[in-house]
Amino acid sequence: MLSTRGESYAEAGLANGYLGPPKSLFNKDNKAGVVSFGNAENFLMQDVILEYIRTQAAPGLDPTSLTYHEGPFGSRRLREAMARLITTYFHPVSPISSDHIVFTSGVTSLNAISALSLTDPGDGILLGQPIYGSFNGDLCVPSNCKLVYTTFQGDDPFGPNAVARYEEAFLKARDESGISVRALLICNPHNPLGRCYPRETLEAFLRFCQKYQIHLISDEVYALSVYDDDDSGFISILSINPADIGVDPALIHVLYGMSKDFAAAGLRLGCLISQNQRLLQAVLSISRFHWPSTISCSIATAILEDQNFIETFLQRSRRLLRSHRDLATKALEEAGIPYAPGPIAGFFLWIDLSKCLDPTIVANQGEWEAESHLSGRIRQIGVEMSSGYAYHNEAAGWFRVIFTVDVETLKEGLSRIIELYRSSGGSS
Template sequence: MALSQRAQTLADAGRNNPFWNVMKDIWSPANPNGYVNVGIAENSMMHDELLKYINERHELPVKYLTYNDGGSGSSRLKAAISGFLNRHMKPVTPLEPGHVTATNGVSPAIEHVVWSFADAGEGILLGRPYYGAFIPDISLRLGGSVVPVSFGDLDPLSAEGVDKYEEALLEFQQRTGKKVRALMLAHPHNPLGRCYPREVLIKLMEFCQKYQVHFISDEIYALSTFENTVDEPPHVKFESALSIDTTGIIDPRLVHVLWGMSKDFGANGIRLGAIISQANPDVHTALTMPSLYTYVSAHTDYLASIILEDFAYTDWYLHENQKKLSESYAHTTKYLKDHGIEYGTGCNAAFFVWMNLGKKYRELHPEDECEDIGDRVMQRLLQKKVFLVSDSLAGSEKSGWFRMVFTQGQQHVDLALERILAAMDE
């Protein structure tokens, strides 16, 4: 049966995407020959604790079998999100329920804000390397144009790098005749695992004000920070965009923050995201109808409210999770150092090590003069049944760099590292 052109394009592309084969054949003690997946950003280290908490409190009231308060989340949920983020994000202006639209995950939240600010073909600035799923979130159904920003030898999180956003904006607008409507930021950064310094956030906001571009800060890893005990400083502390007084910097109507429970609570399956726009009520009004397609389930609405309202529990949970993140990062990077694998230092947030497997492969196989080192390494990794995010998936300017997730438990991480090294050595 003939499909639409857009559906056929995706059907063809999906057949060649190794990710779906990996997801169907995941390693476990019962499936020892499956893929060790350290590509998908999941944190399982606190699963037992969160599951115990949820199962002790799972008594769903009857109102949650109805449409409740509508597609953008119940009044209770919005109040719970506001109270929780007021406690941890330190916003200059305290969050109120009316500042929040809830979604069934942050990917739908990204779609919603892009839909709100950009028409098809208009640009969204995205610094390299980037979270690969930003590309379909922005362009797949909405037709937004991703405008990748290259930095060369500059640190993508530096003040000097801000000028590269302006170069990319001007080039795109001159080449296409279309406007750039927003700048999308992963803060903390995915895949680099670092936080933007406050002065860089301010400079980016000033740039957005100059060109009347929306500043969107995806802060899904905001509370997944940790103490880096192994790398030399500096380790930049996380500060939310909400904590910056925008007076004299940017029109607050242009500032928006995204957050969700997938990462900070290791609960990708709960499917809860939040769009926070404090000074632009039209955003929430415009999303009233589209929110029907991203309705937060009753179970998620209720459970998330219970969890986020319990400050004693969430304070303990976040502290324990951050401790485990620190330990697992130290364990993983020690292995990389011991085996001579270069990685990006200075991480203190999120779940990733950004490592140079291409360089290691070249050292071990100087006779192999392949041009696309990233593709060669990826082929070898898949042959050894281990999956990482490659340079091409992350839009890396440098070939051979890969993103490894270190938050699946020590047995899983050790097995992944062993297979990675085997893929390099063979």
């Protein structure tokens, strides 16, 4: 009935998580409801951004917001406003103009477009472990590329020595599987580990990409959600001068959007920042099929042009992120639940529930089957979380907790997890 391509989309089931009846979520009036730690959104700041949209952005809409306007890639005014934001907060070494920016309907779209533009079917994209789980669907289904995952085997994935692990994975894919790796994709800040790459590691990534002439795609969607005390953790790949280390700037690309830092996933706006003119031409063409709403573009323009609002918004957001991170880590530490060290960015903690894995299932069916069973138990206690398997973790039993929910929901979800941990033989 379908083409091969159509069958691959039907089999992928990329919308399955959104199907089915609405869940009965936990709130003050529904104490037995489900605590959702599933979607990484900054629910803490949604009221603030919504009030701004209602009172400041929406009244400024004009008839052009109901037209095709300047095309499918964002108006020049929007791209200029984003260029100012990038210049202010990302500290690029080369001037960023509107001509270096293309908007689409979200960073998810950009993932697909990047894979379509940079890989042929069967080519590879290199990633570390763990990593955002939906990259598999975003990248592979549209383009039929292959993802090549890097294991670190105890090495710090943020240290410069980790580049040797990436090179091992690259060479193994090339020499043993015949996969031509065309790009390295990193999350900086990292999802789900909540850390930022130091400058020396980013420079090592750039040298590695130059050595093998592969692209470096830096997903920086959490760039302004860094909440460490001195706000010094995030270094954009744009802030490193490629000429100083002999790297071709045409290999460097950044993905950014409004979903995370601006608590506005519903706007569906993401942008590519690149100085590779041929790639930009490709993305401009493909953007016709990923056209963002002109109303969303108008709202985003109003937000991005209000620099006083942005600074106030980000300061408040960082305070709340740090406060909720502290609440969650304190509860986990008191319960003896380990979590990945050093989280300073994003909306999540990567927690270790491996002590809850059923040893009989591990012995008879393996650790990943045991993790699947544990995921079922977690759903039974009314908590939703992404699992280590979904995020290509090296070991089973790890899960992602979202702490950017209201305090009552966060406490309830953590208490359910802690009770499960203790009942499964974990520390008290």
